[in-house]
Amino acid sequence: xxxxxxxxxxxxxxxxxxxxxxxxxxxxxxxxxxxxxxxxxxxxxxxxxxxxxxxxxxxxxxxxxxxxxxxxxxxxxxxxxxxxxxxxxxxxxxxxxxxxxxxxxxxxxxxxxxx
Amino acid sequence: xxxxxxxxxxxxxxxxxxxxxxxxxxxxxxxxxxxxxxxxxxxxxxxxxxxxxxxxxxxxxxxxxxxxxxxxxxxxxxxxxxxxxxxxxxxxxxxxxxxxxxxxxxxxxxxxx
Numbered sequence: 001x002x003x004x005x006x007x008x009x010x011x012x013x014x015x016x017x018x019x020x021x022x023x024x025x026x027x028x029x030x031x032x033x034x035x036x037x038x039x040x041x042x043x044x045x046x047x048x049x050x051x052x053x054x055x056x057x058x059x060x061x062x063x064x065x066x067x068x069x070x071x072x073x074x075x076x077x078x079x080x081x082x083x084x085x086x087x088x089x090x091x092x093x094x095x096x097x098x099x100x101x102x103x104x105x106x107x108x109x110x111x112x113x114x115x
Numbered sequence: 116x117x118x119x120x121x122x123x124x125x126x127x128x129x130x131x132x133x134x135x136x137x138x139x140x141x142x143x144x145x146x147x148x149x150x151x152x153x154x155x156x157x158x159x160x161x162x163x164x165x166x167x168x169x170x171x172x173x174x175x176x177x178x179x180x181x182x183x184x185x186x187x188x189x190x191x192x193x194x195x196x197x198x199x200x201x202x203x204x205x206x207x208x209x210x211x212x213x214x215x216x217x218x219x220x221x222x223x224x225x226x227x228x
Contacts, residue, residue, distance in 0.1 A: 004158075033215065042204055042218035043159065056215060090158050103149065104216055106158035 004107035006091050012113045015081060021110045023074040023091030031094040032074040033104065034066060036087050043090055043106075049074060081114045088112075117142040119207050121219025128195050129227050136222045138205035139187040145207040148181060148188045149216070153202045163190070195226045 004025045013019050023032065030051050035043035048056035049068040063085075065077040074091055088111055092104040118141040128134050140148075146167040151159035165172045165179045165188065172179050176195075181188040192199055202223050206216040 006158075040221075042221050045215050048215055103147070103161065103164060105161060106151075108158045111156075 004091055004093055004105055006089075006107035006110050008110060009108065010111045010113075012115060013078065013081065014115055015083070017081075018077070018079045020078065021076040021089055021091075021112075023076075023107060024072055025093045025105075026072055027093065027105070028071075028095070029093035029105075030071060030096045032068060033092040033094075034064075034074070034076050035090040035092060035106075037090055037109070038087050047076075078112075081112075083114050086112055086114045117145055117207055117209060117217040119205060119217050119219040121205050121222060123222060124220065125223045125225070127225045127227060130195060130197060132195055134190075134192045134195055134199070134224055134226075136190045136203055136205070136224070137187060138189070138207075138219050139185075140207045140217075141186070142207070142209055143183075143186065144209045146210050147208045148179070149206050150177075150179060150190050151204045151206065151218075153204065153221075155201075159204060192224075195224075197226050197228050200224055200226045 007022045032049045034046040036046055037043045045058050046060045047066045052068045063080050067075040088109040090109045091107045094104045119138055121138045126134055149164035150162050152162045153159045163174050163177050163179050165181050176193045178191040202221045204221050205219040208216050
């Protein structure tokens with residue numbers, strides 16, 4: 001299994017809703033990431049989990065709440081989002097490495113629309 | 116932190132021609148340089164990468180070169196095909212500190228049949 005699986009593929013939510021994005025990988029990777037990508041822009045790092053612990057939070061607003069229940073799963077909980085949060089949300093994972101490089105494999109993303 | 120610049124932003128070539136995309140990076144400690152291809156509506160797909168102890172790497176029609184002294188690296192695609200049309204991103208990462216990828220701004224490649 002060499003895939004990063006994200007669900008749902010598409011999500012439309014109101015500004016008062018609570019929803020969650022899910023990400024799963026079974027490659028034994030111990031680093032998992034959430035990225036946000038706006039149209040015609042590169043992916044922008046939001047969070048990094050290393051060995052199930054949050055290691056990087058790129059000053060993301062608290063309406064985005066990540067969770068890593070185990071080494072295969074990564075969730076992103078959404079609450080009280082704004083229309084400008086509409087974007088493609090990408091999950092990625094990387095194998096353990098002592099050399100520092102971060103070979104990241106991406107899922108297909110969740111296209112989020114906030115109305 | 117690391118800063119990666121990518122050029123050109125758009126590139127149009129005829130089928131069968133070669134395409135070259137160039138990136139520069141700012142942090143001399145960066146040691147890993149992947150290239151991603153992103154098709155419309157999909158996530159980025161890793162197509163080739165190079166580490167700082169290597170100057171060039173080739174995989175069929177795709178090659179990447181790295182010049183550590185000048186802090187730039189390039190993607191070369193030969194014998195382009197219409198299915199090569201996509202957005203290509205370069206990236207760099209450092210072994211310490213942030214240890215996450217910093218992406219270039221992307222190049223939209225269009226291969227005309």
